[in-house]
Amino acid sequence: MEGIVYKFGDDINTDQIIPAIYLDTTDPNELASHCMEGIEGGRRINKGGIIVSGKNFGCGSSREHAPLAIKASGIQAIIAKSFARIFFRNSINIGLPVIECSEVNKIDEGDLLNIIPKQGKIENLTKNETYYTKPYPPFMQKIIEKGGLISSIDL
Numbered sequence: 001m002e003g004i005v006y007k008f009g010d011d012i013n014t015d016q017i018i019p020a021i022y023l024d025t026t027d028p029n030e031l032a033s034h035c036m037e038g039i040e041g042g043r044r045i046n047k048g049g050i051i052v053s054g055k056n057f058g059c060g061s062s063r064e065h066a067p068l069a070i071k072a073s074g075i076q077a078i079i080a081k082s083f084a085r086i087f088f089r090n091s092i093n094i095g096l097p098v099i100e101c102s103e104v105n106k107i108d109e110g111d112l113l114n115i116i117p118k119q120g121k122i123e124n125l126t127k128n129e130t131y132y133t134k135p136y137p138p139f140m141q142k143i144i145e146k147g148g149l150i151s152s153i154d155l
Contacts, residue, residue, distance in 0.1 A: 001076040001097070001117075002125075006045050007109040008053040013060035014087065018069040026065070028072035035069040047074025050115070052107045054080065057098075058087025067091040077115055079104060079122065092140060095148035103131040117144065 016038035018031055025031065036043045045051070051070065057080035058066060067090045070078065077097040081104050091098040097117055107113070111126040120135035136144065146152035 001050075002112065002114045003048045003050040003076050004046075005052045005107055005109055005111045005113060006043070006049050006075075007107065008039070008043075008051060008057070010054035010081075011056045011059055012039070012053055014058060014063050014066040015060055017058070017066040018063070023063065023065055026068070028068055031065055031069035032072035032074075035073045045070075045073050045075060049075055050113050051075055051078040052080070052104050052113075053078065054104060055082045056080075057083050058091075059084040062086040062090070064090050064094070067094055067096050071096040077117075079107070079113075079115075092143055093149040095144055095146065095151070097144050099133050101131055101133045106131065117141070 017036060018034060019038040022031060022034045036045055057078060066087060071094055077099060079099045079101050081102060082100055083098055088098050101122060106129060107124060111124050114123040114125055118135055118141060120133045122131040143149050143152045
């Protein structure tokens with residue numbers, strides 16, 4: 001997957017990702033239209049991008065609306081130094097790749113990244129640098145590839 005970086009800081013919480021006033025809907029398109037609206041000054045993210053953030057991304061309440069809003073916005077993946085545990089699992093469950101990488105400080109807003117999750121490899125095409133992360137275990141790779149937990153279940 002390849003995309004332009006939208007860079008955020010530490011401790012981005014679920015209220016910033018999707019403010020509570022929009023939690024009366026589960027319509028992905030409506031959620032996407034307000035995604036990241038709670039960030040100071042409001043930020044719009046576009047389809048095909050990749051979010052890069054610091055530590056503790058997705059902290060706060062355990063609402064499933066937050067990763068759903070991000071995925072519906074067309075974001076291909078989130079790379080962060082660390083994630084809130086429930087946000088991480090909610091993201092995997094809906095098929096949104098979330099990748100922990102200790103080298104996010106080397107990545108800047110607007111950089112073009114190519115992510116190869118099975119290899120645990122992030123290529124910064126703008127800076128000609130490569131960062132490595134721990135690849136997903138096979139069962140999580142299957143969930144991501146199938147677009148979420150429900151789709152990955154073989155009946």
